Amino acid sequence: MPQGCVFIDGEYVTPEDARMSIFDMGFVWSDTVYDVTSTWGGWFFMLDEHLERFARSCAGFRLENPHGPDEMRRILAECVARSGLENCYVKLQLTRGVLKDHIRDPRLGEPAFVAYAIPYAWIWGEEKCRNGAALHLSGVERVSSRAIDARYKNYNRADFVQARFEAYDQGCDDAILVGADGALTEGPGYNIFVVKDGRVATPDSNVLEGITRRAVAELCDEEGIPYACRRVEPEELGAADELFASTTAGGVMPVVRLGDRPIGNGHAGLLTGRIQSRYWRKREEGWHGTRVEDILEAA
Numbered sequence: 001m002p003q004g005c006v007f008i009d010g011e012y013v014t015p016e017d018a019r020m021s022i023f024d025m026g027f028v029w030s031d032t033v034y035d036v037t038s039t040w041g042g043w044f045f046m047l048d049e050h051l052e053r054f055a056r057s058c059a060g061f062r063l064e065n066p067h068g069p070d071e072m073r074r075i076l077a078e079c080v081a082r083s084g085l086e087n088c089y090v091k092l093q094l095t096r097g098v099l100k101d102h103i104r105d106p107r108l109g110e111p112a113f114v115a116y117a118i119p120y121a122w123i124w125g126e127e128k129c130r131n132g133a134a135l136h137l138s139g140v141e142r143v144s145s146r147a148i149d150a151r152y153k154n155y156n157r158a159d160f161v162q163a164r165f166e167a168y169d170q171g172c173d174d175a176i177l178v179g180a181d182g183a184l185t186e187g188p189g190y191n192i193f194v195v196k197d198g199r200v201a202t203p204d205s206n207v208l209e210g211i212t213r214r215a216v217a218e219l220c221d222e223e224g225i226p227y228a229c230r231r232v233e234p235e236e237l238g239a240a241d242e243l244f245a246s247t248t249a250g251g252v253m254p255v256v257r258l259g260d261r262p263i264g265n266g267h268a269g270l271l272t273g274r275i276q277s278r279y280w281r282k283r284e285e286g287w288h289g290t291r292v293e294d295i296l297e298a299a
């Protein structure tokens with residue numbers, strides 16, 4: 001079974017053969033940004049939007065990308081094609097690189113670009129992503145965007161890791177974090193949505209501005225579902241009729257339990273199901289899609 005393809009140091013290699021220096025500032029200082037898109041049935045999903053967000057993350061971390069948008073499109077398409085997979089998890093990242101002679105001045109780094117395509121990944125496993133997971137409202141505070149701007153997709157994620165351990169200790173699949181201002185933020189790699197009285201709301205600050213979250217807003221508009229991006233209080237989770245999350249690695253994902261308390265009847269809600277079904281149906285039709293082969297043919 002194909003396991004994927006990695007572009008590193010200007011070459012395409014197998015995941016097993018991909019190597020980076022342990023002295024790269026991406027490891028030493030978490031001085032790196034990344035983005036994740038996917039393919040489904042050979043279609044990239046919202047590829048330009050992901051590349052635009054990656055460019056904003058690079059600028060936000062003052063990292064100079066050696067590859068332009070068109071070149072990155074070709075690299076990602078080549079990774080997918082060489083993997084032999086139609087449904088892929090596709091990541092691109094840029095690190096500060098190795099600083100010579102162990103100096104500490106980040107201006108002297110030579111940024112290193114890496115991309116890869118591997119089999120499509122489900123953040124909680126396919127069954128739970130499709131049918132429902134249990135989340136824990138964590139006591140670990142989300143790092144403020146005043147310190148590390150959450151709009152830039154980055155690897156400064158120690159708060160997420162500690163919150164996830166806390167969730168596992170409570171018998172849950174993952175966590176939701178609250179910010180220093182007391183408002184709900186997000187989970188480790190996904191946005192969260194509260195459904196109450198037929199209305200959908202999602203936190204508006206100290207969160208990654210998810211591309212799948214943007215797709216959810218579009219689907220709500222198509223379905224005539226009221227949607228708001230606003231401050232969400234932690235108390236709204238327990239009072240919700242339904243909860244769901246969104247991410248590239250799972251799409252639209254029901255949440256059926258918060259801690260030891262079921263949400264609704266303990267199964268995926270009807271409104272969540274409508275949005276989830278429409279999301280996957282449209283993806284299979286090539287919604288917001290770019291065919292891998294079209295990118296390669298145009299190269």
